Amino acid sequence: MNNIPDFAEQEFQTIHTVLTKRYKKTVDLQLADSEVRLDPATPSMTLCPTVYWEVNQVSFVVLKTAPTRYRCQFFYPDLEPYGTGISEYDDLAKCVLSLLQVQADHDLNKNLYG
Numbered sequence: 001m002n003n004i005p006d007f008a009e010q011e012f013q014t015i016h017t018v019l020t021k022r023y024k025k026t027v028d029l030q031l032a033d034s035e036v037r038l039d040p041a042t043p044s045m046t047l048c049p050t051v052y053w054e055v056n057q058v059s060f061v062v063l064k065t066a067p068t069r070y071r072c073q074f075f076y077p078d079l080e081p082y083g084t085g086i087s088e089y090d091d092l093a094k095c096v097l098s099l100l101q102v103q104a105d106h107d108l109n110k111n112l113y114g
Contacts, residue, residue, distance in 0.1 A: 004064055006049045007031065011092055015051055015062065018096045027053050034063050036071070058103060062095060072099040082106060 012029065019027040030052045035045040048071075049064040059075045070089045073081045084102045089095035 004046070004048055005067055007051060007064055011064075012051065014092050015096055018093055018100070019053065022100050023055060027055060029053050032061075034061065036063060036065070038065055060099060060103070062092070062099070070095040072096070074099060074103045 012031075016027070016029060019029075032050040032052050033047050034050040036048050037044070038046045038048075046065075051062045053060050057077055061073055061075075063071045065071055065088060068090055070092055071083075071087065072089070072095050073083050075081055082102065084095075084098045086098065089098070
């Protein structure tokens with residue numbers, strides 16, 4: 001049985017607000033589910049509610065791993081995943097802001113150093 005609740009309207013709105021401030025436009029958010037291994041030491045997979053969006057050919061996901069715990073990643077078209085270096089967040093806004101900052105830094109470094 002999956003005890004992870006879906007994203008609440010307030011959580012969805014938090015993501016929407018952060019993205020609108022960052023991009024100065026409305027970003028289309030999609031709800032999905034992702035199967036992830038919450039504990040790397042065990043082979044069992046857990047279905048986690050997920051919010052997905054795409055901006056400038058970069059895909060972003062925020063997964064809800066517990067009632068107030070979140071993971072995040074971004075992907076380029078080659079599907080190589082990138083994260084923030086923090087395994088989980090207990091603050092959704094900080095999770096999304098960190099994800100956006102790491103992706104922007106990655107793009108800057110890619111453009112500077114090839």
